[in-house]
Amino acid sequence: MIIRDDDGRIDILSLSFDELCEQVIAAGEKRFRAAQLYEWLHVKRVESFDKMTNLSTQFRARLGELFCLKSLFIVKRLESHTDNTLKYLYRLPDGNHVESVVMDYNHGTTICISTQVGCKMGCNFCASTIAGFRRDLLPSEMLLQIYTAERDSGRRIGGAVLMGIGEPLDNFDNVVCFLDLLSNEKGMNMSLRHLSLSTCGIVPRIRELASLKLGLTLSISLHATNNETRSSIMPVNKTYRIEELLDACKYYFAQTGRRISFEYALIDGVNDSQKNADELAALLGGFVCHVNIIPVNKIKERNYTSDRKSAQRFRAMLEERGLNATVRRTLGADINAACGQLRREYEI
Ligand code: SAH
DSSP states (O other): OOOOOEEEETTGGOOOHHHHHHHHHTOOOOOHHHHHHIIIIIIIISSSSSGGGGGGGGHHHHHHHEEEEEEEEEEEEEEEETOOOEEEOOOOESSEEEEEEEEEEEEEEEEEEOEESSOOOOOOOOHHHHOOEEEEOOOOHHHHHHHHHHHHHHOOEEEEEEOOOSSSGGHHHHHHHHHHHHHHHHTTTTOGGGGGEEEEEHHHHHHHHHHHHHHOOOEEOOOOOSSHHHHOTTTHHHHHHHHHHHHHHHHHHHHHHHEEEEEEEOOOOTTHOOOOOOOOHHTTOOEEEEEEEEEEOOTTTTTOOOOOOHHHHHHHHHHTTTOOOEEEEOGGGGGGGGGHHHHHHHHO
C-alpha cells in the first residue's frame, strides 16, 4: 500500500513486494534490486538504508529521498516471572503508543498485536476504548511490533493474534495489507493458519474477509447471549445484532472451512447464569465452533469481576449443553498483560 509521510516520502515497509518492484523500476534500477531491498527490510531487518551494503551508495542515498523507513521505540518492557510472557509498550514515530504481548506456548511463541491507537467501539469493559480513538495503525506499524519484539527478545515468533488495542475490522485495508506482508514467503513467511483475528462483530467486514479466503482463524467477541445484554455492554450490537453476526459467522465457515472461536468474557451477575448457558447453547448448537471463556479482567472504571472458579463452573454448564468450551489460560498476570492498560498510563 502506498502511504506518504507529510514530506511526501513513501512508507517503504508498507509496500507489497510488487509495489516495491514498481517503485524500484520507476527509480531507474533493475528489478532484482527490489528483491535485495525486500530482504534487507523483511528478513535482515536493518534500520537504515546505509546498512544495505550490496546496494550502491548512490541508490542508498536515493532511497532515503524517496522512502521513509519507520521503527518503533521500546518505552517499556515487562517480563513475567511466572511464565516468560513479555509485554512491550512501543512509541510510534508520531509519539503515540501501542502495546504488544509475546506469549510462549508449548507449540511455539505467539504475539498479540495492536491494530489501532485506541478504539472507537466503546465496549464498556475494555480499557482500550475508554482512552478514546486516535488513529489507525499502518501495515508497517503492525509488522514492526513483531520485528521489534523478535529482535529484542531473541525469540522466533511463529503465530500472531490481532487481539491487542483496536478493532482490526475497523482498519480493514491496512490489516489486509499487513497480512499479505506477514505471509509473504520472501519476508516473515508466517502461515496465516497461525493467525487469529478478533472482532467485536462488524458484519459487512466479516463477509468481506470471508470472501478473501485467507485461512486465518476468526475470533468473535460475543460476551453475551441475548441482544439486550450485548447492546448494554457492546454498542456495536445496536448496529449488528447477534442473529446477523451469527449468519456472517456461518458464511465465514462456509467460505473458509475454518472453525470459529467465540470469546466470552465472563462477568459475575451479567452473563454467567444458567439462563445464559441455555441461550448460548441455543445460539451456537450445531455450529462448528469453540467457546473461549475469559474471566473478565478488572479495570478501574468498572466494578466487573469474575474468577477462574466461576469460569470453570460456566464451562461445565456449556459442556453439559454440548458446546465445546475452554477457559483461557492466564499468562502474564503479574505484569498486567491484558491489553490497553499500559498505554493509558503513558497517554497524556
Ligand atoms: N476489537 C477486537 C480485538 C481487541 S480486544 C475485539 O473486540 O475482538 C481482544 C479481546 O479482549 C476481545 O475479545 C475483547 O472483548 C476482550 N477484552 C477486552 N477487555 C477485556 C476485559 N476487561 N476482560 C476480558 N476480556 C476483555
